[in-house]
Amino acid sequence: MIRCLVAAIGLSIAATSVLAAAPIEIGVGYLGRAGIKAKLSLVELPAENDGFAGARLAIEDNNTTGKFLNQRFTLEEVRLKDDEDVAKTAAALAERTGFIIADLPADDLLKAANALRERGTLLLNAGAIDDRLREQDCRGNVIHVAPTRSMLADALAQYLVWKQWKRWLLVVGSHDQDKLYADALRRAATRFGAKIVQERTFEDTGGARRTDSGVTLIQRQIPVFTQQAPAYDVLVAADESEVFASYLPYRTWDPRPVAGSAGLVPTSWHAAQDQWGAIQIQNRFAKLNSRHMSALDMKAWTAARMVGEAASRTKSGDPKVVSDFIRGKDFSVAAFKGRRLTLRDWNLQLRQPILLVDGRMVVSVSPQEGFLHQVSELDTLGVDRPETKCKLN
Amino acid sequence: MQAELKEDGLHMWRHCLLFGVAAWLAAATPASAFIAYVSNEKSNTVSVIDTNSWTVTKTIKVGQRPRGIEFTRDGKFVFVAVGDDDSIQVIDVAKQEVVDSLPSGPDPELFALDADGKILYVANENDNTVTIIDVEKRARLGEIQVGVEPEGMAISPDGKILINTSETTNMAHFIDTTTREIVANVLVDARPRYAEFKRDNSEVWVSSEIGGTVSVIDPAKREVTKKISFEIPGLRSEAIQPVGIGMTKDGKTAFVALGPANRVAVVDAVSHKVTKYLLVGQRVWHMAFTPDEKYLLTTNGVSNDVSVIDVAAQKVIKTIQVGELPWGMTIAQP
Numbered sequence: 001m002i003r004c005l006v007a008a009i010g011l012s013i014a015a016t017s018v019l020a021a022a023p024i025e026i027g028v029g030y031l032g033r034a035g036i037k038a039k040l041s042l043v044e045l046p047a048e049n050d051g052f053a054g055a056r057l058a059i060e061d062n063n064t065t066g067k068f069l070n071q072r073f074t075l076e077e078v079r080l081k082d083d084e085d086v087a088k089t090a091a092a093l094a095e096r097t098g099f100i101i102a103d104l105p106a107d108d109l110l111k112a113a114n115a116l117r118e119r120g121t122l123l124l125n126a127g128a129i130d131d132r133l134r135e136q137d138c139r140g141n142v143i144h145v146a147p148t149r150s151m152l153a154d155a156l157a158q159y160l161v162w163k164q165w166k167r168w169l170l171v172v173g174s175h176d177q178d179k180l181y182a183d184a185l186r187r188a189a190t191r192f193g194a195k196i197v198q199e200r201t202f203e204d205t206g207g208a209r210r211t212d213s214g215v216t217l218i219q220r221q222i223p224v225f226t227q228q229a230p231a232y233d234v235l236v237a238a239d240e241s242e243v244f245a246s247y248l249p250y251r252t253w254d255p256r257p258v259a260g261s262a263g264l265v266p267t268s269w270h271a272a273q274d275q276w277g278a279i280q281i282q283n284r285f286a287k288l289n290s291r292h293m294s295a296l297d298m299k300a301w302t303a304a305r306m307v308g309e310a311a312s313r314t315k316s317g318d319p320k321v322v323s324d325f326i327r328g329k330d331f332s333v334a335a336f337k338g339r340r341l342t343l344r345d346w347n348l349q350l351r352q353p354i355l356l357v358d359g360r361m362v363v364s365v366s367p368q369e370g371f372l373h374q375v376s377e378l379d380t381l382g383v384d385r386p387e388t389k390c391k392l393n
Numbered sequence: 394m395q396a397e398l399k400e401d402g403l404h405m406w407r408h409c410l411l412f413g414v415a416a417w418l419a420a421a422t423p424a425s426a427f428i429a430y431v432s433n434e435k436s437n438t439v440s441v442i443d444t445n446s447w448t449v450t451k452t453i454k455v456g457q458r459p460r461g462i463e464f465t466r467d468g469k470f471v472f473v474a475v476g477d478d479d480s481i482q483v484i485d486v487a488k489q490e491v492v493d494s495l496p497s498g499p500d501p502e503l504f505a506l507d508a509d510g511k512i513l514y515v516a517n518e519n520d521n522t523v524t525i526i527d528v529e530k531r532a533r534l535g536e537i538q539v540g541v542e543p544e545g546m547a548i549s550p551d552g553k554i555l556i557n558t559s560e561t562t563n564m565a566h567f568i569d570t571t572t573r574e575i576v577a578n579v580l581v582d583a584r585p586r587y588a589e590f591k592r593d594n595s596e597v598w599v600s601s602e603i604g605g606t607v608s609v610i611d612p613a614k615r616e617v618t619k620k621i622s623f624e625i626p627g628l629r630s631e632a633i634q635p636v637g638i639g640m641t642k643d644g645k646t647a648f649v650a651l652g653p654a655n656r657v658a659v660v661d662a663v664s665h666k667v668t669k670y671l672l673v674g675q676r677v678w679h680m681a682f683t684p685d686e687k688y689l690l691t692t693n694g695v696s697n698d699v700s701v702i703d704v705a706a707q708k709v710i711k712t713i714q715v716g717e718l719p720w721g722m723t724i725a726q727p
Contacts, residue, residue, distance in 0.1 A: 061541045064521055065562040068540065068578040277560065277584075280518050280542050283500075305561075312563065312580060334561070334583040334603040338653075339631035377629060 023072040024317035026062075027097035028304055030055050031090060031104060031112065032127075034079040040209055040246040046294060051103050051126065052077055053289045054297030055304045057281075060288070062308030069312055075304070080104070087115035094121040098319025101303045103127030103296065106137075113139040122323040124303035126296065130180065131383060134347040138390035143326060144349045145303045149184040151382035152266040155354030155366035156236075156259055157188035158380070162368045165233035165257070169226075170199045171248070173239040173261075181238040185260065192371075197230045204243045222251035229254065236260040263358065266366070269298030270357040275365075278336035302335045302350070309333050338365070344379070347390035351378035427683045429690055429724045430471050430484070431699060432459035433716025439473060440699075440715040441489065442690070444683055444724070447701060447711050451489050455482055461503040462721040465528075466510030471723060474501040474515070481515065481526075486725075496533050498524035503587075503721075505546035505555065507570070514555055516543040523557050525573065537573055539566050547588035547597065549612060558585035558599055565599045565608075567615055577615040581608040587679075589638040589647075591662070600635035600649060607635050607649055609665060619665050623651060623658050637679035639689055641704070648689055648702070650677040657691055657700075659707055671709055673700035681722040692719035 032051055039045050047053070055075055062073040078093055080086060086104065090112035093100055100116075101124045102109055109128050116123065123142045125133065131148045133139075160166070168189060172182040182199075189196050202225070211217075226235065226248070235252055237260040239245035245261035257263055271292030274282065281301070285293040293301075310325040311317055325331055327348065332340035337353045344351060356364045371380045379385070426445040432455075433440060439459060441451040456475030463472050464486075471484040474497065481501055483493040497504075500519035506512070512534070513526040521541055525534040540562025547556045548570070555568040563585060567577040582604020590597045590612070599608045609619040623633045634652030640662060641647070647662040653676050659669040674693025682689050682704070689702040692715075699719060701711035 061561055064541045065559075065564070068562070068564060068566075068575075069580075277542070280500075280560075283519055309563075309583075332583060332603070334563075339634075340583055340603045340605070376631065378631075 021070060023066070023070045026066075026071055026073045026307070026311055026317040026322075027099070028055070028059065028073060028075050028307055029093040029097035029100040030075060030077045030300065031086075031093060031100050031102045032077070032079050033103060033105075034081045038209060038242050040242050040244075042210075046296070047289075047291055049289070050294055051296040051300045053285070053291075054293065054300035055101055057285055057288055057297075058301040058304030058308065061284075061301075061305065062311070065308065065312055069315060071311055071317060073304075073308060073311075080108070086111045090121075091115050091119070094119050098122065098322070099124065099307045101126050101300055103300070106130040106133055109133060109142065110137060110139070113142045117141055120320055120323070122307075122319065122326070124306065126299035126303050131184070134349045135383060135389040138347045138392060140348075140392045142348065143303075143306070143343065144347075145299050145306070147268050147352060147354060148349065148382050149181050150187060151352075152354060153181070153184035153188040154191065154381045156264065156266040156356065157185070157192045157194055158366045158368040158371050159264070159356050159364050160234055160236075160259060161192045161194055162370070166194045167232045168194055168196045168234055168236045169229050169232040169256075170196045171226075171235060171237045171239075171244075172199060172201050173241050173243050173245075174201055174203045175241040175243075177240040178238050178243075181240050181261070185236055185238055196236075197232050200225070200229075202239070202244045204241065209242070218247045219251060222247050223253045226251075227253035232256060234259055235263075237262055264356050264363060265359070266354050266356055267295045268352060268354065269293065269295040270355055270362060272357060272361050273336070273355055275362070276336050276338040281336055298335070302333065302341075305335065306331075306333050339378075342376075344385070346385050346388050347383075347392070349382065351376060351381075353378065354381060426727065427724050428486075428727045429681065429683075429699070429722055430462055430464070430473075431692055431715050431719050432462045432473055432721040433697075433718060434458055434460055434694070434720040435718035436716035437475075438716045439471070439484065440719070442699065442713060442715070443727075444688065444690075447713055449713065449715060452716065453484060453489055453491070455484070455491055456480065456494075460720045461501065461516075462723045463504065463506060464723045464725040466506065468725045472504065472506075472513070473721075474504060476500045476502055476518070481513070493531070495526050495528070495531055497526065498522060498533070498536070502544055503546045505548045507548055508552045514546055514548070514557075516546050516557060518542050518544065518560075521559070523555075523568070535573060537568055537575070539568075539575070540564050540578075544586050545588040545599065547590055549590055549597070550592055550594045554612065556588040556590075556597055556599075558588055560584045560586065560602075563601075563604075565597070565610060567612075579608075579610055579615055579617060581610075581617065582606045582620070586636050587638050589640050591640060591644040592642055593644055595644070596662075598638050598640070598647065600638055602634045602636055602652065605630060605633050605635065607638065607660075621649075621660060621665050621667065623649070623654075623667060623670075625651075625654060625656060625670055628654055636677070637691070639680045639682055641682075641686055646704075648680060650680055650691060652676055652678070653695075655693075657689075657702065669707055671702060671707065673702075673709055674698045674712065678719070679721050681724045683724055684726065690722055690724065692722050694718050694720060 237245035239261035457477035461474035540559025542560035545558035582601035584603035675695035
């Protein structure tokens with residue numbers, strides 16, 4: 001009897017202590033850029049909290065799950081100004097958080113990665129699409145949630161080839177990142193059997209993106225710029241700098257569709273995506289932010305969810321345990337793309353389907369049917385294991 | 394006299410004829426003349442299938458995005474969750490039309506009726522809750538906060554435990570139906586969509602669509618005791634996405650819909666081994682047995698049809714065209 005009573009008391013104490021235990025705190029940092037990116041279209045101007053809002057939603061989702069597991073997630077947001085030392089800022093943030101979601105240009109991301117190398121902080125790249133970060137410049141402490149330029153280009157190329165639009169007129173902007181995108185498009189054309197019938201460069205001669213008589217001038221310029229092209233099926237534009245691509249649709253000399261940086265655009269996410277349960281996250285996001293969910297929002301959401309997913313699987317908030325699990329072979333995450341997303345173990349790139357959108361609707365999702373692969377059809381997008389230049393650690 | 398005899402003879406002859414026709418009818422009509430109601434997610438309709446003729450006998454207009462669908466216990470009504478209208482509509486089986494609706498909470502997807510058919514538990518995908526509804530009073534009794542994107546719903550055979558699965562939290566929540574509180578949370582693989590109890594309460598199965606597995610949970614210990622995975626030669630593993638589960642009453646055989654793998658796995662529910670894969674239509678979602686368990690019908694989302702599986706022979710015997718993107722199904726006596 002006494003024994004029973006003692007046992008009962010013991011049990012109730014155990015139960016109370018479980019309930020009373022302070023939750024495990026898991027800090028996630030977000031290192032983003034200050035300032036707004038330039039866009040040709042007024043409706044595509046990113047919101048002031050672009051990306052941050054996605055991370056916040058994921059933290060909320062993680063906490064809904066966390067309350068059942070006694071885990072509590074927090075987000076610390078830092079906006080990097082132009083003259084700020086990224087290495088110092090990243091190191092200061094890493095004092096408080098074991099995981100940092102980064103929306104940084106490639107060089108800044110590398111500086112942050114190098115600064116945090118000894119510390120064991122995990123960086124989740126949600127912004128930079130440069131292939132070199134997954135190839136010759138890859139780092140063991142950086143996971144890439146953002147797709148690469150080559151993944152985006154391959155996703156587009158597969159669709160264009162499926163559509164039998166195999167003759168491309170490639171128009172390239174004059175900035176470095178435009179040229180990198182053009183490289184990826186050329187590689188994609190070769191891989192999937194398209195032919196670039198001619199290349200043209202659209203020089204950025206400066207000038208404002210918004211003027212009072214803008215349309216009149218553009219309507220004279222673009223038809224002239226695109227005339228006398230050899231026979232082609234589709235105009236493919238490489239204009240990450242947002243200088244000219246959005247001016248092309250409906251204005252080309254020949255009546256041809258536009259793809260690439262305008263027209264049919266490959267992207268990791270779009271507000272019109274509603275398949276595979278996506279309507280739920282779109283609704284959740286809109287309710288919280290009174291706006292649509294952008295691709296950067298989704299990449300940040302996915303990054304923070306990866307941390308949450310690994311924390312719930314390992315039942316741990318220890319950055320090393322969680323990071324090792326993310327990098328391990330059993331990790332996968334669900335992100336409303338119709339299949340589980342996993343990491344390429346050779347360069348820590350997240351495998352993912354790519355949406356092809358026209359600005360209002362999701363037109364298709366790549367990889368396209370019929371593009372086969374011995375491991376995962378998602379590896380038909382981007383640089384595959386045999387071609388990689390990445391040596392981790 | 395002669396005439397009388399004649400008349401008698403005719404009478405008898407008639408009798409015989411009638412009897413014969415009746416006997417012939419009985420022989421030609423399988424014992425399993427049931428009706429199946431199929432929700433068509435895109436068409437905003439419910440198709441009614443007669444399992445005698447295997448044809449669609451009626452298409453009923455319902456609200457927007459019908460998914461979860463269930464007969465009431467008396468078989469007189471069918472509840473159908475119309476997510477985009479934020480309600481559950483009530484179809485009168487005799488009239489074959491929508492006659493009423495229940496206050497379900499936002500974006501209802503799947504729901505479970507208690508044993509008496511008096512209380513309805515609804516998963517509301519949009520606000521992380523399970524809503525409890527008094528069916529007779531058409532009133533909301535309360536809400537339970539669960540994980541992110543609640544979906545699968547099942548009630549234990551003794552009625553004491555309600556299981557809800559949450560798709561982004563990746564858990565099966567065990568809810569005490571008396572206190573209406575969560576008593577346990579069992580972590581399963583990614584995107585759990587459906588839960589099904591064995592009739593003897595010895596196991597509850599939870600399918601994980603993105604994880605690609607079915608978790609077998611011991612309801613007493615409330616932990617995963619076994620994970621069933623699926624391998625189909627020539628098919629990439631990402632395409633194997635378990636959703637609906639059907640379990641025979643004796644708890645010996647289970648059927649698992651594998652989504653875009655276009656197959657239903659037959660599982661020995663005792664050894665938990667997959668014994669066969671049956672090719673059905675494209676993106677197979679959910680399923681329902683005829684009450685005599687002779688047939689199992691599956692909804693095939695992308696091919697817009699229903700496959701009929703002969704349960705004993707473990708063969709697909711028929712395909713029936715229904716509305717666009719068929720999703721859920723319920724079957725009862727007509």
